[in-house]
Amino acid sequence: MTAAELLESPPEPGVLLLTFDRPATLNAISLPLQRGLDERLDEAARDDDVRAVVITGAGDRAFSSGYDLGELRGMSSEEQLEAMLEREELLWRYLRFPKPTIAAVQGVSYGAGTLLAACSDLRVGGPSTSFTVTAAKYGGANLTWILDTVIGAGQTRDLLMTSRAVAGDEAYRIGLLTRYADSGSVLDEAIAAATQIAAQSPDAIREIKSLLLAGQGSDLRSRYDRENTVARTALRPRSIGETFAGFFGTRPGAERKERS
Structure with missing residues (x-):
């Protein structure tokens, strides 16, 4: 080539x-x-x-x-x-x-x-x-x-x-x-x-593709449990305030600063 x-x-x-x-x-x-x-x-x-x-x-x-x-x-x-x-x-x-x-x-x-x-x-x-x-x-x-x-x-x-x-x-x-x-x-x-x-979260997109590939041929409950495990671990869950900062009109982290 x-x-x-x-x-x-x-x-x-x-x-x-x-x-x-x-x-x-x-x-x-x-x-x-x-x-x-x-x-x-x-x-x-x-x-x-x-x-x-x-x-x-x-x-x-x-x-x-x-x-x-x-x-x-x-x-x-x-x-x-x-x-x-x-x-x-x-x-x-x-x-x-x-x-x-x-x-x-x-x-x-x-x-x-x-x-x-x-x-x-x-x-x-x-x-x-x-x-x-x-x-x-x-x-x-x-x-x-x-x-x-x-x-x-x-x-x-x-x-x-x-x-x-x-x-x-x-x-x-x-x-x-x-x-x-x-x-x-x-x-x-x-x-x-x-x-x-x-424009989406690269971590989320990576895990979505991985889950879809791994799920082919698996039973539905296994796919469900695998997704929930990934959501709780690899995607590092954030607080509701951080995740939906745009919806609430706040910057990520602002909620923690106000409480402190």
Whole structure:
């Protein structure tokens, strides 16, 4: 990967925008590009100035056309297997990234592009958006482990077993898109969502994402108890006066000073 293939910018305070800049290949994801994304997210995880990450593809034709087939074609069978195993770990690391991720899906999203989008916390699209899970076409299987938690079991069976393209309006209707830019910019809408997240307590957002990921497959009481434990411990409960200082028209700490 050249440095120019993964562009970055801070469009708003607290927001990191990462762009796959390979428009000639419809932003196909090479292994070096996926490694570069992982490395940049690892840095962002430790950067308190980054509170939300938006990922998109350059141009208006594609979010990503999937893995770079030209690169794969040049690999031996052993190299392809090694690449597949590495990519499995990189995708898992993306899912577990501790800060919110938002996929701005302008244009088509095939294969690995859809994998990344599905593993993002939010997905923003519009009329030009089109998702396809292509694995069944090639004798494979993808997203059986998570897509049903996003769009439900029935819709998941439809998408995975037919490999059909899902247009933006349908994707929004079934929950594959969380926000829909009907007439405006998909990227602008994604950045607006990231800005809203960045304005919240970073500790609370971190724990919310962690609780949601840990809760999948757990019974309801376990999820309830885990949330209550986190609220009492990791999020360090404050007094009512401090928590709702804005509502009461006081500054945090003022109540304690008055009592002293």
